[in-house]
Amino acid sequence: MVRSVAHLGPRGTYSEMAALAYIRWAKLDTGDELMLRAYPSIAQALQATATGETEVTVVPVENSVEGSVAITLDMLWRLETLQIQKALVLPIVHAFLSRADRMQQVQTVYSHPQALGQCQGWIETQLPHARLIPTSSTTEALTHLQDDVRVGAIASEWAAQIYQLPVLAHAINDHADNCTKFWVLGRKASHQGNQTSLAFSLPINAPGALLKPLQILAAHDINMSRIESRPTKRSLGDYLFFIDIEADASLPNVKAALQSLKHCTETLKIFGSYSLLPIDNPCPSDPTTNTSAGAE
Numbered sequence: 358m359v360r361s362v363a364h365l366g367p368r369g370t371y372s373e374m375a376a377l378a379y380i381r382w383a384k385l386d387t388g389d390e391l392m393l394r395a396y397p398s399i400a401q402a403l404q405a406t407a408t409g410e411t412e413v414t415v416v417p418v419e420n421s422v423e424g425s426v427a428i429t430l431d432m433l434w435r436l437e438t439l440q441i442q443k444a445l446v447l448p449i450v451h452a453f454l455s456r457a458d459r460m461q462q463v464q465t466v467y468s469h470p471q472a473l474g475q476c477q478g479w480i481e482t483q484l485p486h487a488r489l490i491p492t493s494s495t496t497e498a499l500t501h502l503q504d505d506v507r508v509g510a511i512a513s514e515w516a517a518q519i520y521q522l523p524v525l526a527h528a529i530n531d532h533a534d535n536c537t538k539f540w541v542l543g544r545k546a547s548h549q550g551n552q553t554s555l556a557f558s559l560p561i562n563a564p565g566a567l568l569k570p571l572q573i574l575a576a577h578d579i580n581m582s583r584i585e586s587r588p589t590k591r592s593l594g595d596y597l598f599f600i601d602i603e604a605d606a607s608l609p610n611v612k613a614a615l616q617s618l619k620h621c622t623e624t625l626k627i628f629g630s631y632s633l634l635p636i637d638n639p640c641p642s643d644p645t646t647n648t649s650a651g652a653e
């Protein structure tokens with residue numbers, strides 16, 4: 358059976374760019390040949406790996422401007438089987454695509470909410486009166502362009518090449534070093550790497566309840582690189598805490614800290630230890646490159 362990598366589609370998304378970078382890395386590292394498989398949502402892409410339909414899923418988890426991708430954290434908490442095998446960091450450079458001749462013709466802009474947020478300042482100055490419509494991905498937005506010159510979309514230049522759409526403006530993200538971290542999630546742990554991610558709920562909502570787990574990490578000389586809260590969805594004000602630490606879970610001090618954390622948390626989930634791979638040049642040079650197994 359073909360082993361495939363699930364990602365948010367359709368073709369040409371930033372998630373596919375990250376999935377392609379992972380496939381290239383896996384080929385060099387282990388010689389493994391993996392295929393792409395596009396899904397209509399991040400949730401469906403993650404389900405595909407949880408149920409064994411695909412080998413791994415590549416999903417966005419955090420952007421330098423917009424912060425966390427909530428659905429990724431929520432699904433990771435919900436799906437019991439997924440472990441983080443690798444993190445990839447990609448520079449994200451957005452383009453404005455439209456069949457309009459002039460910017461003034463554009464009345465509506467479609468894109469993924471992350472992309473709309475990352476280009477908010479540019480939209481305010483260039484298209485102050487435009488209606489902004491969120492889509493499930495940057496390339497789903499492109500289906501709205503058709504022949505309508507009043508419509509624009511934010512996606513990558515690579516997507517513009519794939520769908521042969523005109524680029525009216527390039528590098529429109531508000532921050533030059535806009536980048537997104539993607540996780541590669543699978544049913545097996547990688548068991549190595551200097552990053553470890555975990556999440557927990559607290560047994561009581563009382564003063565000091567969060568302090569205890571944080572004190573345990575500090576006492577074991579463990580540096581946190583991120584802490585993020587998400588609602589438990591049980592009641593208002595009840596939270597889950599997602600934490601990234603800069604250490605491998607197999608180190609004795611980390612093992613001891615994780616053991617102690619069990620005593621001051623309600624549910625503790627360890628998502629594994631993994632390494633971080635910076636991808637400096639993520640854009641596949643050939644827009645016709647298609648290693649898709651064709652799910653969409």
Ligand SMILES: O=C(O)C(=O)Cc1ccccc1
Binds near residue numbers: 449472493
């Ligand atoms: O919609 C996409 O292309 C995605 O992969 C989600 C996304 C959107 C913007 C930045 C990073 C990821």
